[in-house]
Amino acid sequence: MALKPPEAYQQRAEAMRPRVFMNGRRVERITQHPVTRTVVEANRASYEWALDADGEGGRLFTRPSHLTGERCNLYNTLNRSTEDLLQRAGAGLYAAEHLGTCIYRCVGCDAVNALAATTFEMDRDLGTAYYGRLMEFLRLVQEGDHTVAGAMTEPRGRRDQKPEQWTDPDLSLHIVGKDDRGIVVNGAKINISGAYATDWTIVLPSGARRPGEEAYAVSFAVPNGEKGMTYICQYTPYSAERESAESVWELGNPRFGQRETSMVIFDNVFVPWERVFLCGETAYAGKVVTRFAQVHRMVCGGSCKVGFGKVMIGAARLIQEYKGLAKAPHVNDQMTEMVTLLETVRACSKVAAIEGKEAVPGSGVYMPDDLLGNVAKLNIGDAFWRLMALAGDIGGGLIVTMPSLKDLKNPETRAYVEKYLRFGSEAPAEDILKITKLLQNWTAGLHGVGTWHGAGPVQAQKIMVQRLADYEEMKRLAREMAGISVERP
């Protein structure tokens, strides 16, 4: 069977030896370092859910392979109908509700889908053989139930210059060598979620390419820790706190922590042809990127942030109740606003799925409606900041000023904390501090900026909306109502 137990992934992760650095030091074992291991644990959860054959997990996280008919983990499959897109969105929601961070197989999944549609189109148009290669790769990861990360964003040079004006060509990843065995690439990808702990990483181009930029029109898969690859991890206050914690239960998202990314350096990395999915076809680079965004914005812009939001609302509601404010009109007004924001985004994401279409006729790959996906992402960008603000208001100043949960263990301080940090409720101070710490994680940390930039910054979505809006129909309606019969410039 193509569904493997979590232990199988755990064993592979234990054996991985990528070249990882964090905070000036080498991370020798990703399964043991307190920060990098959260990535392993989040991925592991996706195996557990998939095995819940009769439950919500099994329903959301598995589906039959279109290659073999075998039941596979959703993240290694293609979306082949609007129902599949709804399932994809539902899985994102469930993962978010339970992890409170990324499931690190998400980008890879969306990358495979974007490549599936585009390689099908390329083979049809150009007579290339990429689609078959990609399917072979997909069959491989399905059979092994492997984890696949995705990598797109790049350092880039000055935004007011074209790539050829940049002094360092490596600022965008590109092909520097090619022979009959494969290609050699140089460059870096930044903001890459969890790649050091996945079996594979799929690399996509970072944008549309023009003739003359063939070396930059490249896509491929690499195994974890391939020769020439270096991972330099993000390091935030939250990393430091996790590194120095005695117990994860002192932390704001105890088990799964923050979305962990790294910069991934490709220093003359060799990729054999069987794992190359785009190589110089500039006209298709932009299509891969757009299709990736199309499916990824539905998830990131909608479903997974709704899951996070539900946790925030739940925590705020608990604080409201602990404080005896369940009937306070001004707090309920804030709760109502939060629910309204979340349902709004959920609706946009759902309609994006429902109005999805086959990306390339005959490809069998379905993509969500692009306009709605971008609209969902635009909405959640602002909404998430507002959710943070509202939950932060309800949660109270203690979100910032709370002591450590360790002070509840220290015999010199325990009684004071227990006495004074309960708002007079019957819940123990430990519960209140844990929920407040959870809110600290959500409202006083990385999530606002993270939501802005995950799946592309605001301006990227605005450009798409402008491009996709059907102004001609709207002009026609206006002219008709005003009684202007002839179309004039």
Added chain:
Amino acid sequence: MALKPPEAYQQRAEAMRPRVFMNGRRVERITQHPVTRTVVEANRASYEWALDADGEGGRLFTRPSHLTGERCNLYNTLNRSTEDLLQRAGAGLYAAEHLGTCIYRCVGCDAVNALAATTFEMDRDLGTAYYGRLMEFLRLVQEGDHTVAGAMTEPRGRRDQKPEQWTDPDLSLHIVGKDDRGIVVNGAKINISGAYATDWTIVLPSGARRPGEEAYAVSFAVPNGEKGMTYICQYTPYSAERESAESVWELGNPRFGQRETSMVIFDNVFVPWERVFLCGETAYAGKVVTRFAQVHRMVCGGSCKVGFGKVMIGAARLIQEYKGLAKAPHVNDQMTEMVTLLETVRACSKVAAIEGKEAVPGSGVYMPDDLLGNVAKLNIGDAFWRLMALAGDIGGGLIVTMPSLKDLKNPETRAYVEKYLRFGSEAPAEDILKITKLLQNWTAGLHGVGTWHGAGPVQAQKIMVQRLADYEEMKRLAREMAGISVERP
């Protein structure tokens, strides 16, 4: 066939002699008064669309009667599936795009649906016979292809008093007499759209009723201009402008104008039992109201306002192009925001339909998801003001300062207007003034306040969201993530 030609309705409207007053004067003929006739024309359009058997009109505005199987006008039928709800929403959108104002059969349709579910429930619970009566009434209006208005809102007394504290019991419509032929009612309904020009008006209670308030728990149908009924029309600057215009083509929404409402007075009006659908069953009054809101907010809160918004965006886009600003980033940013707002509301309304459910098991009547309907309405409330502001910014000061279109006909001014009000474009000044006048209608008139209050004010929706949100599930997710195993107060 149950679909009648527009002329049939027009003839009935010509024959109607309701007691209508506007601006201090009696309106003798509603088909001839420049303001009231817009209601007739809007209703007439719904007959035209329905007869477009092979086109979008026929698809959206007709469906088989569940009573007779005959194809009927949508507005006289029940929503019996989520597909029906989508059709209902789609009809609202189409009507809005083409009328730029209310289709006056909308409230009546939603009232019949709310009553159908609730009378079914009452008969099941109480052994009454209301459902059958209602179906007889429905069969009648289907066969005649009649127009049906709906009436709910009431003057009411001070909001900090209970109805029994009000000095005047008539501030809420109530039963003042009853015999074996029927009931007699007294009171008034306010903000009633188009009732003076429809064949029937369905009256609903205006809110939940408690034991002791039996006389206020009443619902029934009355024919146009029944004895004892008086209609006092709204009168706005837009009414005055229409009254004094030489040609409708000088106006901002030439053919269909503004949503026209009146206060409807019931001065000892008799209603025979066969048209009484609720009479003293206080426990069900609130259910009728809630179900009415449930379906009406999906339409008013979503689909029909999207139609209006599309016209506004189309008009703004035309001005943008006339001015040579098609590539101006700051204007395109505004266009993008408008499109995003509209798509957002459209999505909420659509998901409300898709997630609809049978209101009462066995009733066969489907209602949209209530949470999403209220969310849609909350969103459009703010969004519509923002659309007005953005379109008003793009449209320019001319929206306020434009001369009359008559100045284009006056030989003393024509050349000046033609020369100076074209922004240098090739379009004639007439086009530019007409589109600007259309924007005046949308951005400098009644639509902001109208959108706030149509289908209930903001606070009504907030209360529903607060009531419908599943806080318990969200609290459970928060506790699970924070590692709090036991539920504690």
Added chain:
Amino acid sequence: MALKPPEAYQQRAEAMRPRVFMNGRRVERITQHPVTRTVVEANRASYEWALDADGEGGRLFTRPSHLTGERCNLYNTLNRSTEDLLQRAGAGLYAAEHLGTCIYRCVGCDAVNALAATTFEMDRDLGTAYYGRLMEFLRLVQEGDHTVAGAMTEPRGRRDQKPEQWTDPDLSLHIVGKDDRGIVVNGAKINISGAYATDWTIVLPSGARRPGEEAYAVSFAVPNGEKGMTYICQYTPYSAERESAESVWELGNPRFGQRETSMVIFDNVFVPWERVFLCGETAYAGKVVTRFAQVHRMVCGGSCKVGFGKVMIGAARLIQEYKGLAKAPHVNDQMTEMVTLLETVRACSKVAAIEGKEAVPGSGVYMPDDLLGNVAKLNIGDAFWRLMALAGDIGGGLIVTMPSLKDLKNPETRAYVEKYLRFGSEAPAEDILKITKLLQNWTAGLHGVGTWHGAGPVQAQKIMVQRLADYEEMKRLAREMAGISVERP
């Protein structure tokens, strides 16, 4: 004395015979036409206030002439200190509170100030003699206590073309002839407030001019209805309503109505040299415009809109109280938001005055802080829409659906209106309808779009803020805090 009685102005207005058109017809007597006479009445009020020697009116609307020392109407004087600027703002507030529309001497006043600073600068730099001429003109209007309008905005051609590309050079007003007696100009000004009822109109250029555009760098004063001038009035639904009203007390702003503008055509108008204040000096055209905006945005962007807002809040509060909602938390939350918005704008405008500076050293003319003035205008733009929305929510659906006040006089409807439109309060229906009508004027009419565009559209202010912000200081602070010693690109 330089302060004349209102009757003197009234007599001049009665004698004026400008060529005015409205709604396709000639307006023969501006003092008698129901719409144009509101302009006369508003101007008249400014004479009344000024004569209230010991009261607030006298304190706000008069100050000594710097030319003669005589006490003059504020609108004919220069702002020569920050105290003067505060007085100028205070006068705008008072006028707005009491008129509910423009005081039509406002633009002219700000135009004279902008010209005073700039002609002083030109004479100093270029050896011209404009300043003296302007002072002679100012002495004349001070002595006669004349009203002076201002005119800047122009039709213009396509925004993506330069003026020289426009097919019609008249789209910007320009000099077409010149001799030793004076100049001849052609073109039009649009959106001009009240000019047909003022003694003089000061014409300013509409933007910065470059070498080669000398003919467009022109400023001058013309008397009311000069040969060659034609005024084509705006015509809105509110104009129509006023034209057809039996009594002004049926209207939303009974005495003073809407801001009344017209397009002013200059068809080969001759201006003698003594009233020409700029003629070809392209480098100074932009300075006049910027300085005009500098003082005008303080007033329009702050003080006068605060006056309007106070009326809106007062009206909303009355409705809240009539309805028995004085203690409803959700309404009080809206009231609080309205007050907060107004106080915010008031503060910005006040600080603009307080931080004002002498525009050109030695000129004695003070201008408000430009950054704050633009900030005030940006804030009020959004705030005014929000005030409209909030007051529109509190005011209720009746704002749109109310009957005419005439229905209170009609014996057939009077009792019904009296009975049903009181919300159960002790106030008579007349009061409630009048306050609701007032709110209709403010929330369902021209004020949102008018506020956007008066004193320049949003984007104009954004450009100024971007230009005026001191980013270098802020970068220095950031570098210092981050520990970056050297400034690097």
Added chain:
Amino acid sequence: MALKPPEAYQQRAEAMRPRVFMNGRRVERITQHPVTRTVVEANRASYEWALDADGEGGRLFTRPSHLTGERCNLYNTLNRSTEDLLQRAGAGLYAAEHLGTCIYRCVGCDAVNALAATTFEMDRDLGTAYYGRLMEFLRLVQEGDHTVAGAMTEPRGRRDQKPEQWTDPDLSLHIVGKDDRGIVVNGAKINISGAYATDWTIVLPSGARRPGEEAYAVSFAVPNGEKGMTYICQYTPYSAERESAESVWELGNPRFGQRETSMVIFDNVFVPWERVFLCGETAYAGKVVTRFAQVHRMVCGGSCKVGFGKVMIGAARLIQEYKGLAKAPHVNDQMTEMVTLLETVRACSKVAAIEGKEAVPGSGVYMPDDLLGNVAKLNIGDAFWRLMALAGDIGGGLIVTMPSLKDLKNPETRAYVEKYLRFGSEAPAEDILKITKLLQNWTAGLHGVGTWHGAGPVQAQKIMVQRLADYEEMKRLAREMAGISVERP
């Protein structure tokens, strides 16, 4: 002279031995612990600035004592005119610009001012002798140039219960003993900024008190680390990061870090009468609190947040320039919005000072205008979240995903970081990482929630605005304009 060198304070701080706990451990030496020492450094800066006799520091941070005439540190003086209030606001701005966090003498200063006005009033009304005591205390801290913290907020019990219903009376600090030497108090204060490192802490009541709550109407001063006092520090991810950093220059606000607070426990603490300033006079407890908020909201709600905002804008601008986006319209639009928000808040705060008045006639203590102070705080609450969002968008995903600055020192990673994290600019990666780290501090940390709650939560300000708004004047204006002569309910 009353201005002491920084070293004097440093020596006292070295000698302090308060009972401080953080993260489960005792902090032995507050000057050596990496987190607590930031408080000492911030306070120290206030001594340095004050000694800059001829510069901005001396001008802002010193003024003559009204007791002795000697020049004192501003934080130990009374505001005795509107000019003083402007100076007070200016000092807050300067401190914020240079510290990027609290100056920990701020709350104490505002507490002394609130007490000065109120004790003066009490003595006048009740014949007590508190004012003299307070002045003696003030003379003492002036002479020693001591630092004074302030403490107001309390744990409190359920918000839907009155204090007497709480099971634990200590949830609000209260008097538990009294004799001829002084009083004994029990309870706790939470969210107290920097108290463990100041010479004194002034304790205020936390709210208005009613008869029967005499024990809770108490105010006094205690020296650092008085017997019975325990300080339990906040512990955030930022604390952990600072604790584990090798060099402060790796951090987001290197020298001064985050606002550091602690819960301060009073376990039967004795206070001699000469330091008791309120003791049972319930009617004056609320006045102290209100007056404290009055001055504190002007500073916290306006001036100091403007200082923070300037640093954020400066940092965002640098990133914009590094990336070559200085002319990108969408980024400049965001910059403009940030500047507009800051200037708005600055204006509100400034007008609060300018419109200040003597709090109690004869007291000589000036308080800012209360309405404006609350308006400023309401504005900055929302504005700060928006600043965070905008700066976070411009700053880019790197704000979350950036590696440690240590990775620039590690020879295995240095070249990669240097090569890839420069955006193609000429600035070294170190600069870019430092500015990005600064933005991480501002946009991805504690500042949103901190700004909400510092100086009181949103709802507290809304209540004050509602209370202070002059609705009667606004109603009068509305009635006048509508033509309603008589005032009716």
